[in-house]
Amino acid sequence: MIRETHYATLNVDRCASSAEIKSAFRSLAQRFHPDVTKDKDGERKFKDVAEAYRTLKRVDSKRAYDYQINNFCADKTILTLSIPGIGNFNWGLIPFPCCLWFWID
Known part of the structure; x- marks a missing residue:
């Protein structure tokens, strides 16, 4: 809500x-x-x-x-992926429901 x-x-x-x-x-x-x-x-x-x-x-x-x-969410990101040897990959502002498939087993 x-x-x-x-x-x-x-x-x-x-x-x-x-x-x-x-x-x-x-x-x-x-x-x-x-x-x-x-x-x-x-x-x-x-x-x-x-x-x-x-x-x-x-x-x-x-x-x-x-x-x-x-400034709501101006400098915040929802998903940042850290890959050893490569560094951080910033996915940016991705709405939460779009990321659900990634976390579901």
Whole structure:
């Protein structure tokens, strides 16, 4: 399951101001508060909204989060093969399901 971004959780744009983020948090927190909502997933949604706001409310943590989003898997590889005498062979970013045949006995 791909987890949605904190921006999608708060339903704001990535260039939203801190006032817009705070306003979105307050309205969603009131909507999904466990004492108010009748939704079964209300508590989980409330915690997700709180986590998103906790990350995006401060400029430095928002900047770090944006950096993580922009550079996800930028320098990581899924499969690197080391062959003695030849060295390392980098397969690059190969989606995981494509590699399953390699690992199945």
